[in-house]
Amino acid sequence: GSAACERCHASFPSAELLDAHRATSCPFGDARAHSPLGDAEAAALDEMVAKGNPPKRNSQMYKQLLETFGFDLVMQYNENQRRKLQEEREMARAPSPPPPPPEEKPPDGEIKSTCQHCNKEFSSVFVLKTHCEEVHKDKVPLEFLEQFAEQFKSEYERKSGAPNSPRAASPAPQGDRSPSPRGENNNYNE
Secondary structure (H helix, E strand, C coil): CCEECCCCCCEECCHHHHHHHHHHCCCCHHHHHCCCCCHHHHHHHHHHHHCCCCCCCCCHHHHHHHHHHHHHHHHHHHHHHHHHHHHHHHHHHCCCCCCCCCCCCCCCCCCCEECCCCCCEECCHHHHHHHHHHHCCCCCCHHHHHHHHHHHHHHHHHHHCCCCCCCCCCCCCCCCCCCCCCCCCCCCCC
8 A cells, every 4th residue: 555754744655665755855854863852752743643633833843843944044044144244344444435525615716606695605506596595585576587587488489480479578688687686796606
């Protein structure tokens, strides 16, 4: 008749093949070789498994499986932790690049923008504009923006050849611009 392995439930046509399986290829055979269980306890476990009554969860078999497979996992974890610590130590020993200067000043050839209210220098006109709006509450009036938008639109339509809209007025010449609502000094790049 056929025989089945009590440990992994594999079936074999003969008892000789079952014995060979137990000795060489049973996945639970290696754990049994290192088992602290005595022969009587191992035989009792085999009998329980063969009858279809698996042992309780806190049994010695589960403890042995955990010890066998868990040991490998713990070793792998420890090796990885040791490797990480070693890499961190090597990184700490390696000279780190010098930190960048806290505030980079633009070269003398670059143009800086100066605030007309507080005389602070800024690297960009856009940064200066944001500074004036946020710190000094200096915003461009809506009427000026609407007037500028109309002039820009009509100038664009004239240059692109698009038909003028009925409300578009003739554009103002380039030299005849309205004064800035910010005062006489409209140049931020001083």
